[in-house]
Amino acid sequence: MTDSPRQTDAIVVGAGLAGLVCTLELLRSGHSVLLLDRCRPEEVGGLAREAFGGIFMVDSPEQRRSRIPDSERLALEDWLRVAELDPEDEWPRRWAEQYVLRARDDVGGWLRKIGVRFFPVVNWAERGNYGDCNSVPRFHMTWGTGKALVTAVWGAIRSDPHSPALQVRFGARVSELVIEHGHAVGCRVVDSGGGEGEYEARATRAVVIAAGGIGGNLEIVRREWPTERLGSPPAQILMGSHPYADGAMHEEVKRVGGNVTHLSRMWNYADAVRHPHPQREHHGLKLIPPRSGLMLDPDGVRYGPLPVMPMYDAYSALERMCADERKYSWMVCNWKIAVRELDVSGSQHNPNMRERRPVRFLLGILLGKPRLVKHFLEGSPDFVAAPTLAELAARMNAVTGEDAIDPARLSVEVSRYDETIARGKSLHNDDQLRRIAQLRNWRGDRLRTCAFQRIVDPRAMPLLAIRLQPMARKSLGGIQTDLGCRVLRAQGGEPIPGLYAVGEAAGFGGGGVHGKRSLEGTFLGGCVFTGRLAAAAIAGAELPLRTPPPSLRTPPPPVV
Numbered sequence: 001m002t003d004s005p006r007q008t009d010a011i012v013v014g015a016g017l018a019g020l021v022c023t024l025e026l027l028r029s030g031h032s033v034l035l036l037d038r039c040r041p042e043e044v045g046g047l048a049r050e051a052f053g054g055i056f057m058v059d060s061p062e063q064r065r066s067r068i069p070d071s072e073r074l075a076l077e078d079w080l081r082v083a084e085l086d087p088e089d090e091w092p093r094r095w096a097e098q099y100v101l102r103a104r105d106d107v108g109g110w111l112r113k114i115g116v117r118f119f120p121v122v123n124w125a126e127r128g129n130y131g132d133c134n135s136v137p138r139f140h141m142t143w144g145t146g147k148a149l150v151t152a153v154w155g156a157i158r159s160d161p162h163s164p165a166l167q168v169r170f171g172a173r174v175s176e177l178v179i180e181h182g183h184a185v186g187c188r189v190v191d192s193g194g195g196e197g198e199y200e201a202r203a204t205r206a207v208v209i210a211a212g213g214i215g216g217n218l219e220i221v222r223r224e225w226p227t228e229r230l231g232s233p234p235a236q237i238l239m240g241s242h243p244y245a246d247g248a249m250h251e252e253v254k255r256v257g258g259n260v261t262h263l264s265r266m267w268n269y270a271d272a273v274r275h276p277h278p279q280r281e282h283h284g285l286k287l288i289p290p291r292s293g294l295m296l297d298p299d300g301v302r303y304g305p306l307p308v309m310p311m312y313d314a315y316s317a318l319e320r321m322c323a324d325e326r327k328y329s330w331m332v333c334n335w336k337i338a339v340r341e342l343d344v345s346g347s348q349h350n351p352n353m354r355e356r357r358p359v360r361f362l363l364g365i366l367l368g369k370p371r372l373v374k375h376f377l378e379g380s381p382d383f384v385a386a387p388t389l390a391e392l393a394a395r396m397n398a399v400t401g402e403d404a405i406d407p408a409r410l411s412v413e414v415s416r417y418d419e420t421i422a423r424g425k426s427l428h429n430d431d432q433l434r435r436i437a438q439l440r441n442w443r444g445d446r447l448r449t450c451a452f453q454r455i456v457d458p459r460a461m462p463l464l465a466i467r468l469q470p471m472a473r474k475s476l477g478g479i480q481t482d483l484g485c486r487v488l489r490a491q492g493g494e495p496i497p498g499l500y501a502v503g504e505a506a507g508f509g510g511g512g513v514h515g516k517r518s519l520e521g522t523f524l525g526g527c528v529f530t531g532r533l534a535a536a537a538i539a540g541a542e543l544p545l546r547t548p549p550p551s552l553r554t555p556p557p558p559v560v
């Protein structure tokens with residue numbers, strides 16, 4: 001039997017990265033905290049525990065050392081271009097400005113102080129089909145993946161001198177917010193840990209919603225699916241979040257008058273496969289598919305004339321996939337390409353980075369990852385291999401149960417590409433090959449990108465095909481907040497006293513700091529940033545914000 005929690009200064013609902021950061025900062029400012037999470041103790045850290053650990057930062061020490069000339073102006077231009085914010089998205093716009101201005105010091109710098117280290121080579125995610133997303137590399141890989149972030153923050157909490165002021169309850173699902181005289185004063189908790197059954201917890205200063213997004217509830221994902229850009233929701237959507245991110249707290253915030261915005265803005269991926277060893281229903285994995293493979297539509301026709309190339313523009317890849325009602329794609333490559341280029345976004349399939357084994361990690365970059373490819377070929381029903389294109393076509397058809405892949409057509413597509421490669425670099429008149437050349441110019445990608453590798457090549461066999469499907473991952477929309485993370489009312493836009501929201505629950509700031517698209521790495525960063533700002537606001541401290549210089553200031557939204 002657990003004791004009823006003592007009344008505290010603040011209740012934090014959710015022990016994901018955002019909730020943990022907020023908890024740590026509240027403890028440091030001398031506040032008592034009740035941290036509630038429906039998960040099991042070993043799941044503390046939420047999705048960050050499974051995350052790859054890339055963090056978007058601007059003009060960082062790692063970028064400077066690599067002579068990447070980034071700037072706040074450039075980063076904000078990139079951010080706002082991909083975000084396509086609507087004129088009324090005032091809070092997302094302000095959050096975007098602040099994130100870009102503060103990410104280096106108040107996200108990266110803060111994490112460094114608690115022992116987090118970043119890989120010296122900055123990755124270049126989302127560079128855009130036309131160079132129109134990240135102008136420069138900004139994806140800073142955490143040494144130890146997302147798990148190291150959780151370990152660092154959780155470790156800092158446990159060792160903080162104020163930690164006796166913290167009560168933690170796992171197996172504690174918050175079912176209701178308690179509002180008295182318009183103020184948030186607590187919540188109702190259902191205890192699945194064999195404790196008190198159901199109880200009310202109360203806080204004198206704040207209730208912080210850090211309960212994650214809606215990506216774990218495929219019903220909501222389908223309901224909110226952005227049909228105007230992606231057509232009808234796919235019949236099959238893989239799950240790339242966790243079932244705890246069920247959107248129930250969003251509903252609860254709505255019930256008490258809070259504004260939940262832009263749920264139809266989601267960061268779902270077009271390059272996922274079924275998990276070889278699923279731990280949850282529809283469990284999917286986001287691949288980092290080979291750039292040297294050919295992306296084909298469900299009929300085996302290469303996307304064109306602009307090719308689809310993984311890791312360039314995730315949203316556009318999803319649009320291309322979803323333009324066909326069957327809503328899946330194929331990646332065709334070979335063993336050699338897959339071993340060198342295939343990866344998975346997440347801590348689970350990157351054990352050497354996760355466990356910080358530098359030698360094995362470097363060997364993986366130098367020699368590729370044959371074990372990873374074998375693991376997927378043996379375990380994921382979306383991977384097939386064959387010695388010839390005709391046999392590959394038959395196996396692809398067996399995966400889908402359709403007869404859509406015509407071996408002759410597949411052979412035409414592959415030969416055309418292979419023949420272009422065979423003509424030699426100076427005659428590489430193919431957009432994918434131009435991009436491969438550019439990839440190999442960046443040292444973060446050179447070793448992980450084959451040098452113009454043909455698909456049918458006796459030295460690179462067998463041939464591989466990977467069926468890629470849509471997967472729900474991150475919620476870009478969420479609970480609307482001001483820069484102090486105070487939840488704003490749907491009517492009138494005033495804050496609900498005592499109620500705060502952080503992390504994915506708050507659309508990583510303002511109910512949707514990303515607008516319609518992300519530059520990647522902005523999610524973990526957004527959790528740290530919102531968690532810190534909420535704690536500062538609750539403590540009544542000055543928020544670590546900066547007034548954007550006039551050259552950066554975006555025009556104010558029109559008065560509505």
Ligand SMILES: Cc1cc2nc3c(=O)[nH]c(=O)nc-3n(C[C@H](O)[C@H](O)[C@H](O)COP(=O)(O)OP(=O)(O)OC[C@H]3O[C@@H](n4cnc5c(N)ncnc54)[C@H](O)[C@@H]3O)c2cc1C
Nearest residue numbers: 014016017018038046047052053054174212503504523524
């Ligand atoms: C495999 C993978 C790789 C990723 N890689 C990256 C990356 O490289 N870079 C990046 O920026 N982002 C990445 N992300 C995204 C990022 O990890 C998440 O967006 C982020 O961790 C969300 O953190 P959060 O604290 O807001 O929410 P969550 O991690 O979802 O935590 C919310 C917590 O709230 C709890 N909860 C929910 N409802 C209730 C309730 N009613 N009562 C009590 N508790 C509740 C949940 O149990 C959970 O522990 C990745 C995600 C995944 C899955």
